[in-house]
Amino acid sequence: MTGTTVLGVLGGMGPMATVDFLKKLVEATPAARDQDHLGVMVAQASDIPDRTSAILGRGPDPLPAMTTALRRLEAAGATRIAMPCNTAHHWHGALQALTPVPILHIVDAVAEALARKGIGGGSIGLLATDGTLLSGIYPQRLARFGFTCRTPEDQSSVMRAIRRVKAGACAEARDLLRAQAEALVASGCRQVVLACTEIPVALAEPPVPLRPLLLDATQALARACVASAIEPASRAA
Amino acid sequence: MTGTTVLGVLGGMGPMATVDFLKKLVEATPAARDQDHLGVMVAQASDIPDRTSAILGRGPDPLPAMTTALRRLEAAGATRIAMPCNTAHHWHGALQALTPVPILHIVDAVAEALARKGIGGGSIGLLATDGTLLSGIYPQRLARFGFTCRTPEDQSSVMRAIRRVKAGACAEARDLLRAQAEALVASGCRQVVLACTEIPVALAEPPVPLRPLLLDATQALARACVASAIEPASRAA
Known part of the structure; x- marks a missing residue:
């Protein structure tokens, strides 16, 4: 995790879905030993308010808590970000506007x-x-x-x-x-x-x-993350 | 993940073992919705050199890369740390000496x-x-x-x-x-x-x-982390 790609995972939406994504990320990585795997920072930010309730106008805006998690990932050195939550992508544009770190789109x-x-x-x-x-x-x-x-x-x-x-x-x-x-x-x-x-x-x-x-x-996003880490020049643009 | 316990997971040793630990952590948490779960930051630091090789005197010291991951977790706001790798606990004392954040012992x-x-x-x-x-x-x-x-x-x-x-x-x-x-x-x-x-x-x-x-x-460590988050006052001492 020094000097190369660090994938930041804006997770916790929900927590087991993030675990499922991380498992698929490990499985999608061509690796025979620990050191062949991607460097990953995960924010299991389970306090993010329910995304569907917010879109339906029945619950609080999740963007502030998502932004807190984004800032933690930036502080921890993330060079790419993925969100293993489809509904959260309603805020993809708003989050991308807050950071120069590329956020992959599911x-x-x-x-x-x-x-x-x-x-x-x-x-x-x-x-x-x-x-x-x-x-x-x-x-x-x-x-x-x-x-x-x-x-x-x-x-x-x-x-x-x-x-x-x-x-x-x-x-x-x-x-x-x-x-x-x-x-x-x-x-x-x-x-x-x-x-x-x-x-x-x-x-x-x-x-x-x-x-x-x-x-x-989820698997599609995991594979896109691995591809993005393996071919950073062609994907970061 | 705002204001309360944030569990930092010094992981990647190996990556799938960390996924297994995170799954057991979610399962060990009494929760019916996302927002009942712990706030967790995970450093999937797969570049940490092999622990066994180092202890046997046949490989590089993993402590510098473990320290980098520790610093990322501190920067991301961790208030407790767990390491889902038994062998890594050879360096538990050395890591604990570097941080005021309590590191649970497996x-x-x-x-x-x-x-x-x-x-x-x-x-x-x-x-x-x-x-x-x-x-x-x-x-x-x-x-x-x-x-x-x-x-x-x-x-x-x-x-x-x-x-x-x-x-x-x-x-x-x-x-x-x-x-x-x-x-x-x-x-x-x-x-x-x-x-x-x-x-x-x-x-x-x-x-x-x-x-x-x-x-x-792994399951024992996950349960200890949940207990530590639920009863912070009695365990952080």
């Missing part, structure tokens, strides 16, 4: 992952929070790449599942999420993006027929 | 976990690195509580297993570790301490007869 990472899968356009399903859907970050950003986004038949069951994961009840969440993912595929979606970092925690072992149709945004 | 956390299991003395087996065994941190610190420590029949297979985990090959490691744990139990150990943070990564699902006889030092 939707760009998903677009890169779709391209790697050879999917160049069409309808994409979103399993996400109400806040992420209302903020429009996915349809706005994916439209540039020729994608249209579709939301679940029963969004309330997706939100229920996300809250169950945050409370540690993953088994209940799994069945709810699987039903909504299957319905999105049946409605013609080429891929279903797990666009809330709590969702892959619950869907760690999806049923085999569904597996190739799911795209894990 | 062997004290293990002693507390033994007490919670109702085990008040006797023979304890150690699955640990060559460095941890040579440093003597476990027998020295556990002797105060009436324990004697026993080392594996075939320590070289334990080291081989640890290196396999660091390279991502957990299945191979599991069989090696299980055989040594069973031999320690057969030789009269009341508990076998998984005293290297790579080991519970490989032994996540130990065979049922062995399960109650294993004590996971």
Whole structure:
């Protein structure tokens, strides 16, 4: 962590989703010993107010607490920042305006992952929070790449599942999420993006027929971070 | 993470062991929503030279890189520090002398976990690195509580297993570790301490007869951190 890339992780939204991201980051790194891994600083800033409540106008603004965590990461020497929380990307522009340190965008990472899968356009399903859907970050950003986004038949069951994961009840969440993912595929979606970092925690072992149709945004972000560290010159621009 | 306890995690030794520790920390925290969790700053300082090689006199001193990570955690506001690496505790005293921030000791956390299991003395087996065994941190610190420590029949297979985990090959490691744990139990150990943070990564699902006889030092440290944050006044002294 001296002199080279230090990835700052603005985390805690939620805490287990950050752990899941860190695991995927380690797995995505070509390494045979400790010293081959990236230098990473993580702010597990669990006191950040709920992002969806804020976007829906029912809760406090999370930006001040996110800014505190950002400042801690800057103080600790971060040279890149990633946020393993899709909904938090509603504030991506506001945070980027506060710091010269590049903040990777999770939707760009998903677009890169779709391209790697050879999917160049069409309808994409979103399993996400109400806040992420209302903020429009996915349809706005994916439209540039020729994608249209579709939301679940029963969004309330997706939100229920996300809250169950945050409370540690993953088994209940799994069945709810699987039903909504299957319905999105049946409605013609080429891929279903797990666009809330709590969702892959619950869907760690999806049923085999569904597996190739799911795209894990957390894993996509982890891979983008590794690529950014390995090819800093081409990505920091 | 504003105003209250911020746990600093001096990690990266190795990176997946730190992820395992963070997972156990989240699981050990009584929480139903993000905001109930501890504020945590993690330095995933994977560039710290190998601890065992240094203790054996075959590699560079890890203390300078550990000190850099410590300084980053201090700069980021840590009010307590934990190191999810048993071997790193060889430098616990040297690091504690550099900072007023209390650094929890993993062997004290293990002693507390033994007490919670109702085990008040006797023979304890150690699955640990060559460095941890040579440093003597476990027998020295556990002797105060009436324990004697026993080392594996075939320590070289334990080291081989640890290196396999660091390279991502957990299945191979599991069989090696299980055989040594069973031999320690057969030789009269009341508990076998998984005293290297790579080991519970490989032994996540130990065979049922062995399960109650294993004590996971990583989990013990995570629980000690949660207790320290919940009762700061009584533990910070």
